[in-house]
Amino acid sequence: MTDARQKLDTVQSDSDEQLIVDRIYSAVMEQKLAPNTKLSEQTLCETFGVGRMRVRRALLLLSSQGIVELHSNRGAFIACPSPDEAQEVFEARLMIETGIVRELAHEISEAGIHALRTHVKEEDAARAVNDRTEIIRLSGEFHVELAKCHNNSVLTRVVRELVTRSSLIVALFGINKDSSCPDDEHASIIEAIVSGDPQSAEENIQHHLLHVKNSLDLEQTQKVEPDLAKILNGRM
């Protein structure tokens, strides 16, 4: 509900770039931009109606967050995380989000509870209409919403970055992409928090994240395919 990012009072020149970054961010979280998609500067310039400088700055920011990969003299591509990177992202999430829900089980504001429950209702609504894009977006955003309950923009930023990268990972390695975030698990996490049971909250979030991670096939060679295509075209 309340977007906790408004440190733009001193930095108004970033507004354009931030818009581009946010749009690409959202597109990735909705899995509308698949890994390895080329982001040509000219296309982005026309799309957003800005100069090339802004686009390049936005791409640099995205690359510093692991959402985009910059290849010298070849351009920008939606990142294509390796299985190792995927492993690391989920390990980091496991560690950080465990702490998040544990603390929330100790103390959470009424507003926070309300926001979380409202969010789950939105997820249900999206599921009822079978709006796949919205389902995917909300599934990821739920974890950001958990972080937001701490009213800590630093923490929220970290989680948002990890969740976005997770979207890429799911897009790459997901077998059954609909099972990425089962509905009832989110609700269970909330109930564990509300009932003030840190142990249960921990177990729930861990179970949930492992569930998502286990729905991936991190051993496969799916990543190789696009690279291979390019190699076959250009080199051999």
Next chain:
Amino acid sequence: MTDARQKLDTVQSDSDEQLIVDRIYSAVMEQKLAPNTKLSEQTLCETFGVGRMRVRRALLLLSSQGIVELHSNRGAFIACPSPDEAQEVFEARLMIETGIVRELAHEISEAGIHALRTHVKEEDAARAVNDRTEIIRLSGEFHVELAKCHNNSVLTRVVRELVTRSSLIVALFGINKDSSCPDDEHASIIEAIVSGDPQSAEENIQHHLLHVKNSLDLEQTQKVEPDLAKILNGRM
């Protein structure tokens, strides 16, 4: 010992920028660059012998990590965290680093233990020679070293960012800057980890971080001073 950042194989154009970023990063961690220090483009260009574009890209990266603040048409300044931001950084660290040491208490490699103990020895050596710069640097780096034990570059990156911001915070709000990271507390954390006692490890790291945080005066108006000076010069 082993720097876990080597994803530069595909991105060799970043090398120059990354050098600038790292140098400023280090200077901040050693508290050689105080908050609100102006970083003029020309100075940086001459210092690093690169074009203005590289400098501006580096500054953008630093600003995205909260190390530098970009003010429109005025330039780049070493960030001047507000008390609220300081609070958030330490809350985030408390949460994340608690998870880090807890997991390490469950499982840690021999190499990790060795790296940590070696690090503490280096701290002692620096203290023996009274090398204040090195003491400050190593004190912060210890926490990064803890993260590194997980062999997770994502996690390490998050911690490094938070630790660097902490350096700025200590520089701004620290009363007694020498007490920023007492020697024995680092050793205690290691011993708790090695003895496989998660509970004790948690308590140690939390005690340590709260100790650092409590050595700050987050209520003071120290931050206002530099701004005030500029306001007085320019406006009133």
Next chain:
DNA sequence: TTGACAAAGATTGTTAACAATGCAGTATCC
């Protein structure tokens, strides 16, 4: 037909000049 080589086109990387903004110092007016 296939392979390599070469040229054309497209895209990115870099530089430099220009525009805009802020800052400081000075003069003027009250």
Next chain:
DNA sequence: GGATACTGCATTGTTAACAATCTTTGTCAA
């Protein structure tokens, strides 16, 4: 004397042209 307005300087922001690299296409020969 103090405050305000103005002018010149320095710094940042933007744009456009140029250089370098990669990709593609076409040709030729085996």
